[in-house]
Amino acid sequence: MAGSRITQRDFRHYRRDRFVDAQTRTSARLSPTLLLTNEMGVSAEIGDELGADDRARVEFDVPSAEVKSAEVIFYVKGQDESQIDSLCLFVNGYRITHRQRKERITGFAGRSSGWDRMRIQARYLKKGANEIIFTGGRLYIDPGVGSRSSRSFDGGKTWHVNALGGRGDQAGEYMVRLRLKGFAPQGEMVSPVFDLADPESAGIAPRVDIRRVRLSHEKEVPPGTRIDFEMRAGSTPAFSAREWTPWTAQAAIENPGRFSQWRAVLSSDSAAVSPVLKSVSLKVDSVETRGSLKGVELLEVDQPDIVYSSYDFDYLAPHYRVDRLIKQYRLHEVIAGANTELEQLALLRDWVHSQWLGWQARAYPFCPSWDPIEILETTKGNWGFGMCTHYGAVFAGCASALGWVARVVIIDHHCLAEVWSEDLQKWILQDAGPGKEHDATYESRGVPVNAVEFSRMHEAGTSHHLTINKLPQKMKTRMTRSWGSLFVRFGIPLRNNHLVQAEPAELYHGYSAYHWDGYLWWSVDIDPKYAEYSMQTSREADFNWSVNQTRLYPRAGEKAGVIEIDVETATPNFSHYQVRIDGGEWRQADSPLNWELHQGQNELEVRGVNTFGRGGRTARLKVGYTG
Numbered sequence: 296m297a298g299s300r301i302t303q304r305d306f307r308h309y310r311r312d313r314f315v316d317a318q319t320r321t322s323a324r325l326s327p328t329l330l331l332t333n334e335m336g337v338s339a340e341i342g343d344e345l346g347a348d349d350r351a352r353v354e355f356d357v358p359s360a361e362v363k364s365a366e367v368i369f370y371v372k373g374q375d376e377s378q379i380d381s382l383c384l385f386v387n388g389y390r391i392t393h394r395q396r397k398e399r400i401t402g403f404a405g406r407s408s409g410w411d412r413m414r415i416q417a418r419y420l421k422k423g424a425n426e427i428i429f430t431g432g433r434l435y436i437d438p439g440v441g442s443r444s445s446r447s448f449d450g451g452k453t454w455h456v457n458a459l460g461g462r463g464d465q466a467g468e469y470m471v472r473l474r475l476k477g478f479a480p481q482g483e484m485v486s487p488v489f490d491l492a493d494p495e496s497a498g499i500a501p502r503v504d505i506r507r508v509r510l511s512h513e514k515e516v517p518p519g520t521r522i523d524f525e526m527r528a529g530s531t532p533a534f535s536a537r538e539w540t541p542w543t544a545q546a547a548i549e550n551p552g553r554f555s556q557w558r559a560v561l562s563s564d565s566a567a568v569s570p571v572l573k574s575v576s577l578k579v580d581s582v583e584t585r586g587s588l589k590g591v592e593l594l595e596v597d598q599p600d601i602v603y604s605s606y607d608f609d610y611l612a613p614h615y616r617v618d619r620l621i622k623q624y625r626l627h628e629v630i631a632g633a634n635t636e637l638e639q640l641a642l643l644r645d646w647v648h649s650q651w652l653g654w655q656a657r658a659y660p661f662c663p664s665w666d667p668i669e670i671l672e673t674t675k676g677n678w679g680f681g682m683c684t685h686y687g688a689v690f691a692g693c694a695s696a697l698g699w700v701a702r703v704v705i706i707d708h709h710c711l712a713e714v715w716s717e718d719l720q721k722w723i724l725q726d727a728g729p730g731k732e733h734d735a736t737y738e739s740r741g742v743p744v745n746a747v748e749f750s751r752m753h754e755a756g757t758s759h760h761l762t763i764n765k766l767p768q769k770m771k772t773r774m775t776r777s778w779g780s781l782f783v784r785f786g787i788p789l790r791n792n793h794l795v796q797a798e799p800a801e802l803y804h805g806y807s808a809y810h811w812d813g814y815l816w817w818s819v820d821i822d823p824k825y826a827e828y829s830m831q832t833s834r835e836a837d838f839n840w841s842v843n844q845t846r847l848y849p850r851a852g853e854k855a856g857v858i859e860i861d862v863e864t865a866t867p868n869f870s871h872y873q874v875r876i877d878g879g880e881w882r883q884a885d886s887p888l889n890w891e892l893h894q895g896q897n898e899l900e901v902r903g904v905n906t907f908g909r910g911g912r913t914a915r916l917k918v919g920y921t922g
Contacts, residue, residue, distance in 0.1 A: 314482030325569040334437040334468035336810035350447040359566035362477035370470035409808025441468040477566025500850035509547040520570035528555040532863035590922030598914035602836040609790035610867040653729025665793035667692030684710040698907035715842040786816035843911025862886035866903035892920040
């Protein structure tokens with residue numbers, strides 16, 4: 296019986312939830328910071344002014360008292376509305392006087408980030424239920440049914456839940472969050488899928504009978520901590536409930552199939568200490584069976600490495616509103632006449648840019664949702680205003696309706712979009728915004744960049760070297776330092792289906808400041824500068840995941856001269872595979888494929904096709920055969 300071993304010691308690119316830190320080191324540990332919140336921040340338009348006898352209470356369950364420090368974060372909307380002499384808080388009975396300072400509640404260029412914050416001593420907190428009571432000042436309410444926020448009208452003698460506001464008639468939660476500096480109680484990390492038949496990705500795998508896969512690991516587990524492992528396995532390159540085993544806590548799987556995956560759950564009873572995962576090994580026991588690669592020579596492989604985000608994304612799918620948007624606004628005509636994909640996107644972006652005059656909030660106070668049809672109808676009908684957020688949403692919605700994969704991107708006090716370029720095989724920024732500096736792509740050495748690339752150039756102090764390309768006007772200008780600094784932060788909503796589903800979303804979409812906790816933010820540091828948001832990551836694949844890409848896993852077939860191929864694809868709204876042999880016609884096929892070779896050179900091409908009818912990147916194999 297033959298054996299092989301797959302060992303992993305660097306987990307920086309592994310999928311993980313926000314409670315695992317694998318960005319500051321190659322090993323994995325629990326995240327050293329944790330945000331507690333009772334609300335999502337869907338709306339923040341309802342203020343609650345606290346008078347002399349008024350009190351506002353917010354409760355949090357703290358998982359461990361051994362935190363290093365903590366920070367209370369509360370929404371104040373605009374800085375002009377939040378300027379008060381002092382604010383008094385009681386944290387579990389400890390009195391704290393807080394004076395609001397401009398630098399704490401401002402983001403870029405002196406404009407408000409909408410949130411104020413104050414540090415509190417760790418000794419004020421305890422394990423379990425904690426209460427923070429505000430006296431004086433103004434808080435904001437996220438409406439809905441609440442359970443952790445309460446209001447007192449008699450100096451704290453009696454308390455009322457879902458009776459917030461000055462009249463005691465508002466249900467919901469106060470927009471108050473608590474950032475703890477200490478290890479999270481639990482987090483999960485998931486490995487990529489491993490090809491047990493070809494661990495080194497050498498090319499065409501021999502035909503093997505995999506008898507067993509066994510997991511071992513190296514870890515540090517101080518008292519009160521633990522790491523629990525689970526495994527699963529199957530016969531397809533990506534998980535399929537039909538073809539894979541369920542997760543099992545056993546250290547070995549018998550007769551697992553060709554592919555396997557593991558996940559680790561890290562946990563700790565104390566915020567002061569974390570387990571550390573240093574390495575994981577999979578020992579594979581296998582026997583080579585019938586099937587021969589005699590006379591088979593792999594000549595060329597042209598295919599990408601597919602990467603996945605740690606976070607699920609809800610994609611726009613075919614729908615009658617998609618058809619309506621395309622037909623009502625003649626979107627196919629908008630992009631007609633372009634010779635390249637980039638020209639098509641530029642024509643669409645320029646069309647969106649020209650649909651209305653942005654920021655008409657004083658004249659038309661209605662703020663539309665991110666539904667492109669609603670935005671276009673209300674702005675063109677002169678009863679709804681459209682800010683930069685809506686330009687980004689209309690571009691992303693129209694591009695997605697036309698079969699691209701696009702999404703909204705939020706940066707510091709601006710909003711634009713990204714789209715997956717099939718020609719460039721990467722995400723690229725598209726800014727359809729209202730200003731004269733907008734209606735552009737941003738390029739480095741003639742190639743459009745995405746938000747991660749732009750942000751890294753900003754961090755390196757080189758974003759002013761970028762070019763603003765205002766195609767189709769054929770105008771290029773240099774990026775200014777002030778404009779480039781907007782990428783000090785950026786985030787995305789984890790969906791692009793706003794055309795058919797307006798919610799969940801932030802109702803006013805950053806009109807005063809971003810407060811919804813459903814965005815995923817890029818954070819270079821494990822201790823985030825913008826501490827008011829739960830989901831933050833520095834894992835590039837969480838933003839720049841693969842789209843419409845296909846990968847082939849060939850192995851020797853049962854008969855000589857036949858190669859069996861398992862196919863993996865990262866195609867949103869996947870419909871079917873298309874196969875082309877030796878440059879012939881494309882035909883529909885299923886995975887796995889049986890490729891019968893002929894004497895001489897053989898070529899196989901495979902691509903995924905989505906339900907919009909768009910084909911993705913082609914994966915290609917060239918094989919010589921002399922059998």
